[in-house]
Amino acid sequence: METWRIVATSSFLLGGLVMVLVAMAVARDRKGAMRSQVWRAAGIGALAVAVVAVLIAYALPSVVAWGVVAATAIGVAFVTMWD
Numbered sequence: 001m002e003t004w005r006i007v008a009t010s011s012f013l014l015g016g017l018v019m020v021l022v023a024m025a026v027a028r029d030r031k032g033a034m035r036s037q038v039w040r041a042a043g044i045g046a047l048a049v050a051v052v053a054v055l056i057a058y059a060l061p062s063v064v065a066w067g068v069v070a071a072t073a074i075g076v077a078f079v080t081m082w083d
Contacts, residue, residue, distance in 0.1 A: 004062060008062075008065045008066060008069050009053050009056045012049075012056055012068060015069070018080070019075060019076060020042060020045035020046055020049060024041050024045070026041075056068060
């Protein structure tokens with residue numbers, strides 16, 4: 001596996017973890033939310049991150065892979081700075 005794929009996948013996984021945690025927090029903050037809804041949000045988010053990470057690691061061309069990483073970084077910056 002090429003080095004750029006390892007770096008891109010690791011960067012995406014870091015950003016994806018932050019996005020999953022934000023999704024869990026949003027699910028928890030909903031009025032009347034149950035614990036199962038928080039875990040459902042975590043499961044769906046983790047599954048989506050895992051699928052995209054595998055695609056970055058093995059299938060996507062470099063421009064698309066780095067585009068996904070950049071979009072994730074922008075999303076994390078937007079969501080964490082938003083108040």
